[in-house]
Amino acid sequence: MAGKLLDTIQYPNDIRKLMPEQLPQLAAELREFIIDIVSVKEGHLGASLGVVELTIALHYVFDTPNDLLVWDVGHQAYGHKILTGRKDNFDTNRQLGGISGFPKRSESEYDTFGTGHSSTSISAALGMAIASQIKGDTAKNHIAVIGDASIASGMAFEGLNHAGVTDANLLVILNDNAIGIDPSVGALKHYLTQVKDGRNPRQNNMIKSLNFDYTGPVDGHDFTTLLKELTKLKNTKGPKFLHIITTKGKGLKQAEEDQVKYHAPGKFDKLTGEVLAVADSHLPPKYQDVFGLTLVELAQQNPKIIGITPAMPSGSSMKFMMEAFPQRAIDVGIAEQHAVTLAAGMATQGMVVFCNIYSTFLQRAYDQVIHDVALQNLPVIFCLDRAGLVGEDGATHHGVFDIAYLNCIPNLIIFAPLNESELRNILYTAQLGLEHPIAIRYPRGRSQNVNWQLPFLKIEMGKAVPLKTGTDVAVLSTGTIGNNVAISISESEKSSLFSHYHFGFVKPLDEDALHAIFKSHKKIITVEDGTVIGGFGSSIIFFAAKNNYSLEIKTLGVPDSFIEHGSTSELQHYCNIDVKSLSDIFSAC
Incomplete structure (x- = not known):
């Protein structure tokens, strides 16, 4: 890679030495670098490819790390890491002893806020902006980059609601690509689609109504536009909002065409983009598939069964239920609190509700589990995917706290199956009718046995x-x-x-x-x-x-x-x- 622009870049100050017309070449080289590493070492691909131009433009225009940049979730921060002193050890990404796959404050001064769960960026950046005001540092910029799936979460709206009544120097950048891990859902998605298509009058702009200086939508892959708008907003005080349109997986044909698979595709051929096949026909099923396929089987027999997931139909395998019974399987978007209380409301009407949430994300709905489900003793069936140690996603994603945080809640049953057959049988047992809510925890990865779709057996409650x-x-x-x-x-x-x-x-x-x-x-x-x-x-x-x-x-x-x-x-x-x-x-x- 000798002679390439990227070879000359270690930190953002090096980027600022380039001429604007050189930035597209840097973007192409950064994409190539990300693809080269992730194709072999695995990781989150599509999101980082989609924000390459934005990443370069932000560090080119703003004085990072003095100006504070917060990436929501952090799936998209690979380019940011490479350009902020971690290029030479990026191949250790997500590996034991290596750099984290998400922004991490202890890792770099450029990682101003640790992220791994969604929708925290606006509140965090606003907190930084208010703190700067109090300290009298009125020149500092505070930038939150958030996706269209993450901004639909309640916490993001709480941050917008607060920011709009302040004069804090906050810039919110909406990276609108119409997809998180799975395609975005909900009324906000439809609104943003109308804005992008020019079908929503500017005077009815909901962001403007929240007292933000709104700009957009603009092409998030066009450097001329990005540099112009970011420079203007850098010198504009108060709460600002830049709406950019990007393509997840930009620069890799397969990643653009199959954005769900290439969110984190595993190993793939960096030249062709084809995911390397794994001979898994003889392997035991993934636990998530045992859940998803069993749920469909049970739903065929029990018309009261409903499935709910907050934005993880593929990751949780709720997709099988959504395909088989689209009216009885609901993706509520990144809204764990809503998912839990929605399930509680359905349970009051006699529905048998399977609320499928990753263990680490149920933490985000703790009050709803206590107040809306357990206190009312509603028999919601919580299916906690990714319980236990989840591997390379690290500290933000390990499902290691659920037993401890659920154990103290009255009325709640907690069950952890030994294998796929026991997971299958506890799902069957739970839908027969329980007097209490239950949390069923199971791990990421493959189960124990190939022959698992055996006749259902009822599990005796409370027995070792x-x-x-x-x-x-x-x-x-x-x-x-x-x-x-x-x-x-x-x-x-x-x-x-x-x-x-x-x-x-x-x-x-x-x-x-x-x-x-x-x-x-x-x-x-x-x-x-x-x-x-x-x-x-x-x-x-x-x-x-x-x-x-x-x-x-x-x-x-x-x-x-x-x-x-x-x-x-x-x-x-x-x-x-x-x-x-x-x-x-x-x-x-």
Whole structure:
């Protein structure tokens, strides 16, 4: 790559030395660089390709990092990272010990706010702008870049609503490409489409009505326009709004044509753009597909079943329900709070509602789970995809807190299946009718067995399952991490010493089984893929204290720290819950 413009760029100051007519060449080289790395190392592709021109223009016009730039979510920040001192180690992106796939304050002064969940940029940048006002720094600019899917979230509207009654020096840039991970939905999408098509009179502009200085829509791939508008807005005080139109995946034909697949396509041929095929016909299904296909099967039998997802129909496999029963499967957009309360409202009318949300995103609707569902004891079925350690997406996406944050909520059942068959059977059992809401947590990735579509079996509520009988040590596990436990025990020279119990039900605990276990063993070990503080192991310790048992209890799981990015196996090893670590622990007993 010798002689290329990108070779001369380490930081934004280097970009500002270029002539405007050189920027298209830099954009082409930056796209090529992103494609070269992501095709081999994987990651989020389409979003970053779509904002290459915007990224360069922002750093060209504004005095970053003195001017503060916030990227919403951060899927689109690869170009930003490459141009802000991380080009030479970008190939470590999302790998253990490497740079994060999302903006991260501890990584660079150019990452002014850590992001990974959507719709936070406007509030964060507004907070920075107000702080600058208070400090008397009126020259500093504060820029929030947000997508058309993220801006539909309630928090983004809250930020706009507040910003419009301030004189804060805030610029909101709407990157409008009509898609988040899946295509954008909702009335706001239709409004923005009308604006883009010129069918909405400027005097009825909703952004102007919120007291923003509105500009747009403009071509987000045209440097002449971008530089002109950004320079003008840089020197305009108060809340400003720039509406740009971009194409997700710009510059890679396949990524432009199949924007869902190329959001994060895995490994692909950088020359042809074709995703490298993985021979998976003989592999067990992904847990998300077990959920999605089972839901369709159940919905064929039960007309009261409704599916809800906040903007993740592909990622959660709710897409199967949407294809089979479009009137009974709803994508509400990036609106977890609304999704939960919508489900609660439907449940009051006797509908059987499967509300499918990634574990890490249910955190965003915590009050609704408590106030709108559990307090009213409505039997909503929460299906928590991506529970546990999720790998390369890192600290913002690990679903390791759900047991702890749900365990304290009255009326709520918590279940973690051991494998795909148990996930299938708990979905069947839940739709038969429960007296309480239930949260079913299952991991990212593939399940255990190829032959999984077996006849449904009803699961007895609140019962633990003995998997192996031993003499001295009882290992209690919950969820799919129990498969690591089973392998470790089977390979141990001391296998006869160990009993193994699967506690699918974290709440309610099977206290009858626990009494028998505590009375017949010398030591207890708990294993979970969630945080040990407040998690399953904590519940076992509480049970022991309440019942005056004095056995030694060792809790294994995610330690009291934010776990960074790496492969799931690497992170399980870090947490001492992979097969080898468990084997070492069991051998020392």
